[in-house]
Amino acid sequence: MYSKKLTENVKKELENLKQAGKFKSEREIEGAQGAEVVLNGKKVLMFASNNYLGLANHPEIEKAAKDAIDKYGFGLSSVRFISGTQKLHKELEKKLAEFLGTEDSILYSTNFMSNLGFFATIVNDETLRGLENSDASGHIDAIYSDELNHASIIDAFKLCKKENVIKRIYPHGDLATLEKMLEEDRISPPAGGYRFKFIVTDGVFSMEGYLANLPEIKKLADKYEALLFVDDAHAVGVMGKTGAGTPEHFGLHGQIDVLSGTFGKALGGAVGGYVAGRKEIIELMRQKSRTYLFSNAVPPSVVVASSKALDLLKKSKELLQKVKENTKYFRDGAKKLGFDVLDGEHPIVPVMLGDAKTTQEMSKKLLEKGLFVVGLWFPVVPEGKARLRFQVSAAHSREHLDRALAILASVGKEMGILR
Numbered sequence: 278m279y280s281k282k283l284t285e286n287v288k289k290e291l292e293n294l295k296q297a298g299k300f301k302s303e304r305e306i307e308g309a310q311g312a313e314v315v316l317n318g319k320k321v322l323m324f325a326s327n328n329y330l331g332l333a334n335h336p337e338i339e340k341a342a343k344d345a346i347d348k349y350g351f352g353l354s355s356v357r358f359i360s361g362t363q364k365l366h367k368e369l370e371k372k373l374a375e376f377l378g379t380e381d382s383i384l385y386s387t388n389f390m391s392n393l394g395f396f397a398t399i400v401n402d403e404t405l406r407g408l409e410n411s412d413a414s415g416h417i418d419a420i421y422s423d424e425l426n427h428a429s430i431i432d433a434f435k436l437c438k439k440e441n442v443i444k445r446i447y448p449h450g451d452l453a454t455l456e457k458m459l460e461e462d463r464i465s466p467p468a469g470g471y472r473f474k475f476i477v478t479d480g481v482f483s484m485e486g487y488l489a490n491l492p493e494i495k496k497l498a499d500k501y502e503a504l505l506f507v508d509d510a511h512a513v514g515v516m517g518k519t520g521a522g523t524p525e526h527f528g529l530h531g532q533i534d535v536l537s538g539t540f541g542k543a544l545g546g547a548v549g550g551y552v553a554g555r556k557e558i559i560e561l562m563r564q565k566s567r568t569y570l571f572s573n574a575v576p577p578s579v580v581v582a583s584s585k586a587l588d589l590l591k592k593s594k595e596l597l598q599k600v601k602e603n604t605k606y607f608r609d610g611a612k613k614l615g616f617d618v619l620d621g622e623h624p625i626v627p628v629m630l631g632d633a634k635t636t637q638e639m640s641k642k643l644l645e646k647g648l649f650v651v652g653l654w655f656p657v658v659p660e661g662k663a664r665l666r667f668q669v670s671a672a673h674s675r676e677h678l679d680r681a682l683a684i685l686a687s688v689g690k691e692m693g694i695l696r
């Protein structure tokens with residue numbers, strides 16, 4: 278029986294993952310996400326979620342979701358183009374576009390889906406050849422992508438037909454190499470030339486919290502006539518003076534060709550992704566993008582509560598300010614204790630430990646003392662660069678931050694990392 282063989286092989290692979298220390302055990306939270314969560318009946322401090330603004334269990338967001346269920350029901354049992362579009366979806370798409378400074382936007386079930394949808398649709402579409410070479414058969418696009426871009430971008434490229442695309446992966450943040458690649462392709466393009474060029478980057482890289490150098494990347498995109506695509510999942514709701522993300526942070530609000538992002542992190546933390554950009558591009562996604570067309574509509578409670586998240590951001594900058602202040606306080610505090618902390622402005626605060634085993638042991642000990650933080654080691658980050666990745670939230674009070682620092686200090690001393 279094939280199923281028996283498959284099961285046996287799967288068992289072996291799961292065992293291999295355990296042996297290699299790569300098996301992921303899920304910690305089961307009881308109750309809501311927040312500054313503190315309950316784990317195995319015990320309250321612990323949460324420093325491992327993307328709940329940057331503390332909206333995941335914000336009373337106004339929760340109320341908006343509950344009211345929406347009463348008014349609009351639970352689910353839509355349909356994809357958008359059949360019977361799954363409510364006025365609410367359109368309103369959120371309009372509001373989001375205004376917030377991001379783009380002409381239009383389109384909702385997907387997740388950001389993973391929106392990234393898959395965007396690239397597969399454009400790169401594979403033979404009809405987008407344009408009149409100037411409408412006789413030519415086939416086409417080749419060029420994609421230039423940072424090596425640390427999110428898994429959903431890497432998988433999006435896998436959905437692009439090989440014969441239609443040349444993928445160029447540049448070392449993380451290395452814009453000199455990116456320019457060299459663009460220049461090489463300008464001097465010696467394939468026969469018939471490239472149809473479209475795309476430069477693709479995360480706005481914030483989640484392993485270090487570093488920001489992409491958008492001003493320089495944009496200059497290259499302009500110079501080499503490439504479309505600039507920024508996945509701003511970790512930045513939207515966090516960076517920039519209104520929370521509109523890395524473009525706003527760098528003074529480039531409304532100047533990026535295409536943005537993608539999520540409502541699943543700072544903006545309420547449920548689910549829901551998007552692509553935002555020129556209205557024609559968004560309309561093409563609506564017409565042809567398979568991860569949009571053939572996947573269910575985002576449920577009304579999520580749409581209304583996500584929309585409320587944007588309203589809260591617009592109404593008050595308090596949460597944005599608070600997450601900034603908390604991040605600075607925590608980063609400075611961890612540095613003062615003597616830890617090797619990566620510099621930055623984003624609420625992702627990596628404490629570098631180097632060794633994978635030390636990191637595994639330390640995250641376990643921290644949890645025992647009431648601090649939930651994620652440890653990252655090879656192959657998720659480069660060998661020898663294991664770290665604890667703290668994520669600070671506006672929901673943290675000064676007391677939470679001080680308590681987390683005190684636990685960090687005590688475990689650091691106990692393990693001989695701090696003197």
Ligand SMILES: Cc1ncc(COP(=O)(O)O)c(C=O)c1O
Nearest residue numbers: 387388389427508510539541550
């Ligand atoms: C840069 C980036 N893009 C996309 C995603 C996927 O977002 P979603 O959870 O909405 O699918 C993530 C989430 O981890 C991310 O960090």
